[in-house]
Structures are given as structure tokens and as C-alpha cells.
Amino acid sequence: EDKVVQSPLSLVVHEGDTVTLNCSYEVTNFRSLLWYKQEKKAPTFLFMLTSSGIEKKSGRLSSILDKKELFSILNITATQTGDSAVYLCFNYGGSQGNLIFGKGTKLSVKP
Amino acid sequence: NAGVTQTPKFQVLKTGQSMTLQCAQDMNHEYMSWYRQDPGMGLRLIHYSVGAGITDQGEVPNGYNVSRSTTEDFPLRLLSAAPSQTSVYFCASKRLTDTEAFFGQGTRLTVV
Numbered sequence: 440e441d442k443v444v445q446s447p448l449s450l451v452v453h454e455g456d457t458v459t460l461n462c463s464y465e466v467t468n469f470r471s472l473l474w475y476k477q478e479k480k481a482p483t484f485l486f487m488l489t490s491s492g493i494e495k496k497s498g499r500l501s502s503i504l505d506k507k508e509l510f511s512i513l514n515i516t517a518t519q520t521g522d523s524a525v526y527l528c529f530n531y532g533g534s535q536g537n538l539i540f541g542k543g544t545k546l547s548v549k550p
Numbered sequence: 551n552a553g554v555t556q557t558p559k560f561q562v563l564k565t566g567q568s569m570t571l572q573c574a575q576d577m578n579h580e581y582m583s584w585y586r587q588d589p590g591m592g593l594r595l596i597h598y599s600v601g602a603g604i605t606d607q608g609e610v611p612n613g614y615n616v617s618r619s620t621t622e623d624f625p626l627r628l629l630s631a632a633p634s635q636t637s638v639y640f641c642a643s644k645r646l647t648d649t650e651a652f653f654g655q656g657t658r659l660t661v662v
Contacts, residue, residue: 542592
């Protein structure tokens with residue numbers, strides 16, 4: 440059965456800290472792994488990863504995929520209170536390319 | 551660009567009532583899908599469609615129906631609402647190839 444497991448499920452840090460969020464997966468017909476940020480409303484796109492070992496960066500956020508060990512990490516450096524959100528990891532898998540979600544990591548950044 | 555539009559944003563139903571959650575996208579995406587998001591459970595797939603006239607069940611389809619008569623619209627019907635269907639519902643669309651998925655703003659549904 441396809442599955443995506445995120446850890447930790449919740450995390451509380453202080454502004455300025457660096458955090459690492461984890462996403463492991465077991466997906467048939469793996470194509471892509473995606474990270475999204477969800478605040479109050481709709482999840483918004485952060486990164487799409489398809490190749491191992493290539494880091495994607497956007498400001499203080501970065502992510503990398505390891506297709507051999509079947510996991511990805513999302514790093515956030517110098518965290519800010521605006522980074523507080525649920526971070527979702529999901530794959531496109533299965534024969535129809537359905538989105539297969541982890542449960543999310545709830546990040547709280549304290550001032 | 552409107553992207554993915556979901557309506558309504560909030561809804562309260564009584565047990566046994568029926569209703570339809572609307573989802574529309576203007577990006578000509580073949581793939582559309584419905585999820586429910588519950589605390590501690592993540593987003594779970596209810597139904598999905600890979601094109602007009604083609605729908606299939608996801609992980610938690612019971613109590614929900616869908617249809618896809620046009621590329622743009624993918625309504626989700628609750629036939630007889632139950633308290634267990636209290637949740638936040640998201641619609642998402644994407645191209646069939648592996649591209650970014652776009653989400654609607656969500657519908658918070660409470661069944662009393």
C-alpha cells in the first residue's frame with residue numbers, strides 16, 4: 440500500500456532556529472515528491488522534487504530528495520513566526536498519479 | 551486567474567440532509583480530486599477524476615458521490631449527511647502529467 444510518513448507531527452521552535460522536517464515514502468510508480476505549506480486555507484506550493492541529490496532552494500527554505508533511501512527533508516533556516524504552518528509532503532503515485540499525503544508536520548515558531 | 555474555486559466556504563447541515571460542494575477550475579486541468587482533512591489524519595482522497603466522464607473512488611468514498619460532466623467542474627455530493635462527515639474539504643486539480651497541484655480554499659462542513 441502506498442504511504443507517506445512525515446515526522447515529527449508537531450514541532451515548536453523559537454525564532455532564529457533551524458528546523459528539519461522529514462518525509463519518507465513507499466509509493467509504487469513514484470514520479471514526484473512535493474512539499475506544500477498550509478496556513479489557514481489552501482496548501483500552497485513550495486517544491487517539487489523528482490531527482491535524487493539535487494537541492495532546491497527558495498530563500499530560507501531548501502529541500503532534497505533521496506530516491507535510494509526513499510525520503511526527503513525540508514530545511515528552514517533562521518525561522519520566523521510567519522513560518523508557522525502545517526507542512527505537507529505528498530507524492531504522485533499509483534497508476535493515476537493520485538496525490539498521496541503524509542499527515543503533515545505542524546510547525547510553531549515562537550517569538 | 552481564478553485557479554480552483556470552491557463553494558461554499560462554510561456550511562452547517564443537519565443529519566440526513568444532502569448538499570453539493572462545488573469545485574471549478576479554469577486551467578483546463580484533466581485531473582481533479584476531493585479530499586477531507588481531519589485532525590491527525592492528514593488529507594485523505596475521497597474521489598478523483600482524470601477527465602470528463604471519468605471518475606473513481608479514493609481512500610474514503612463512502613457517503614459521497616461525484617460526477618464530471620465538464621472539464622471545469624467536479625462537484626461532490628453528500629447524499630445523507632452524517633456527523634462523521636464533519637471535516638474540512640479541499641478540491642485540487644492538476645495536469646495529468648506530474649505538475650504542481652492547485653488547491654481550492656476549502657469548505658468547512660459541520661454536520662449536527
